[in-house]
Amino acid sequence: MEPVVRQQQSIGRPITCSGIGLHTGQPVTLTLRPAPPDTGIVFVRHEAGESVSLSASIRNLEPTELCTALSVDGTNIKTVEHLLAALVGLEIDNVYVELDGGEVPVMDGSAGPFARLIRAAGIVRQDRRQPFAKILRPIEVADGDRRVVIEPSATPRITYSIEYDHPLIRRQTYRYDLSVSAFEREIAEARTFGFLKEVEQLWSRGLGRGGSLENTIVLSERGVLNESGLRFQDEFVRHKILDLIGDLALLRVPFIGHLIADRSGHALHTKLVEKILDQTDRWVLINADERPVTAQPQSSRHVYAHLRNTPLPVPSAF
Ligand SMILES: [Zn+2]
Structure with a gap:
């Protein structure tokens, strides 16, 4: 059987698609870009010459009725769940998701178009272990x-x-x-x-x-x-x-x-x-690079606090 744990992964090259938002009905362009290890999934919303990054993290969750949305300082991104499913489903840990609007395009209502986009960009193994x-x-x-x-x-x-x-x-x-x-x-x-x-x-x-x-x-x-x-x-x-x-x-x-x-x-x-x-x-965090695999709950708290509080690197291209 394949081991469950693995190295971190990103995509091989930037790739773009366009569509409309399910809730806003507005056209939107989405670009996935490779990101370094330990970045996680980071949305970057470009609008009127400004860029705001929103990490795909529960602390940025915005309660909404119909979809999963993220919000940071008044900037939000709606309907992130199908794209996130495609990224997680294809084991992409580190990626920037650039958008020129406030909602991920709905495409055909599934994660299939995003999965094919990720496949087209290629999946790249990185020089760092992925914690689980x-x-x-x-x-x-x-x-x-x-x-x-x-x-x-x-x-x-x-x-x-x-x-x-x-x-x-x-x-x-x-x-x-x-x-x-x-x-x-x-x-x-x-x-x-x-x-x-x-x-x-x-x-x-x-x-x-x-x-x-x-x-x-x-x-x-x-x-x-x-x-x-x-x-x-x-x-x-x-x-x-x-x-x-x-x-x-x-x-x-x-x-x-x-x-x-x-x-x-x-x-x-x-x-x-x-x-x-x-x-x-x-639960415990295993396969983290900082320390050997451990069953000490204390250490999972420690490593998670690290994960949660690490400032997100902002790519220079933005
Ligand atoms: Zn859904």
Whole structure:
């Protein structure tokens, strides 16, 4: 079996794509650029001659209704989760994400276009080990009958269940063992979805302005409005896994554990990230370069504090 831990990785060269924002409906251009080891994923928003960097970290999370958004000093970036899922899914640890607007383009509503963009740029191994958060004891968040828990596991795994009173969904459960090839094959292409009634309400409130059948599966009472149908019969639960992978990126280190989610969503996903960071006696940071692999909870707190507080390098090109 392949070892779970590995070196840090970035992309091989800068690469660009354009699209529209799902919520703003505005055109936006996105450029991914290689970044040095220990950078993490850093968004850089360029506007009116100014550049603001926002690290993909839970401390920059902006609470929103419909997507995962980041905010620093009044500058925000919406709908980061599908791009983050593609970066994490393809094991890109260090990258700058430049945007000329306030929202990541929605593309086709999945992470597939971003995964192909990363493939086109190439994946480069760096001269530094990637730390992982290895879960030792369960950490759980719940809201009524909705819950997410992360439990110890030898390899990273996600089991997700959803339940909707709709003939095409009902209850769907999917188990995903994390690997780059499984991500591309099973998860990346699953699109976001909404119910016709809710979608109409959103559009009437001026939200989801970029939403269309080009980037959202829209469910009527009996079926799917999109002419081309579904990409997978259980595309809905696969997309929820995609969202969870993207939201967990805000931990800033990959996890080794089993994530089990039932009827969850962005709010609970991000709550779990906060709880993991609070409960440092329930996991250890392994494979960090600073010190040998250790099972001392104290050291994970130490190394995490280091990760969290290290000033982010600002690339000279900006
Ligand atoms: Zn989504």
